[in-house]
Amino acid sequence: MLVAAAALSLTACSGSPAPPGEEVEGTLTVFAAASLTDAFTELGEQLEEENPGLDVQFSFAGSSALATQITQGAPADVFASANETQMSVVTAAGLADGDPEVFTRNVLRIAVPEGNPAGVTGLDDFAREDLALAVCAPAVPCGAAAEKVFASAGVAARPDTLEEDVRAALTKVELGEVDAALVYASDVAAGGDAVEGIAFPEAERAVNDYPICVLASAPNPTAARAFVDLVLSAEGRRVLTDAGFLAP
């Protein structure tokens, strides 16, 4: 009985593959952290190709904004958060179907505009007053990770702006309006040629685990399971790694 319950709870969220006869179709709504934009869009297109009757809709935003929307009754099928804290907002409200599963991890990187005009070399540069610097606000996951990294490295950061989500910070690097921003490794990959990434050793001290789960009130639970399965599959991992994420 106990074993059965444990097995159930293990598979509850990722679920078993959709039983034959249950068509993956209709509309699937995925709420996902802004940093997952490129990887999840690709996976969504794959799932749509495999299931012609399926339409995958994404809402990419800061995880905390998404968690708030879900607790306020947003009709989402899947929630993928950029950290455990925001996922726990959803699980604590009893809105997750089973236990969330960690599907990927992300570390911070320093993003600088192409050519690194300000000659940024490491985390210490975030204490320089002469640079224009962007860091995420402490209320969002990338900001919480940034605080942790600065604290453990003993850097008194002097950012010019505390961005509302990681993509907003990246945009300011892409436009060349800041000399450096602290974003995720995956965002540097997404930034393309306009952005260069600088790894720094202290990043290991703030690794973000990304949990995903089907929501209890999912309007389309079959498609939701199929999507979560794809994210957790080898193919899902390949897409995520290509996008700069780390294996869980």
Next chain:
Amino acid sequence: MSRAREGARVPAPLLVPATVGVLFLALPLVGLLIRTPWSQLVPQLTAPGVGQALRLSLVSATLATLLSLLLGVPLAWVLARSRARGRAVLRALVTVPLVLPPVVGGVALFLVLGRQGIVGSWLDDAFGITIPFTTTAVVIAETFVAMPFLVISVEGALRAADARFEEVAATLGAGRWTTFRRVTLPLVAPGIAAGAVLCWARALGEFGATITFAGNFPGTTQTMPLAVYLALQRDPDAAIVLSVLLLVVSLGTLLLLRDRWVGRAGAA
């Protein structure tokens, strides 16, 4: 609806939609007030940064309104009175900030006034001035988004005003500038006041262009809407308290000013 007794009686076909309209606009406010955690009111309001954000909001919205008056009233005059060709295009341009999503407006401001922007890079090279991430950037973003409200109101007032007063002033020997100052301006003063109020209110609530172009930093660029948005990420109750505070202060200010202006305009 008690006001109906004093003035004209409201025709029934207007009464129903008007009531629905009031409810539609007022109920979200009621919702906010119901959800307000009153016991947390004092600790939330005295939390560090709240006073700072409120002061910054009021100062920057007021500066944006003054800037809009300075530039917007003359622009409205050109739109309403000048017979120059291309006025239709000009009017369409003025409404661009109204239809542009404010976040896009913020990016557009970067492309012009940012460090790499057309004008901004020159400002940086020539004078060492960089605008983004400063309070100046907040005022510019708010002005960009709010000024069209003023321009459209004032243009409407100018069109409605009787141009014969200006013609008479001209025949009596008043120059065009004197006519504008002594005749036109007093004539459309209520319209300017209404436009300024709209402009101020829009500037006070501005979020998208501000957070994009000016960023978000307590004390320099974090206005109340930005503080509310970020509080929402962490503590929805705090966000509600801050929203109610912003509403109370802005509604209070508007009511106070309205009484004064309406009185003055009536006397004038």
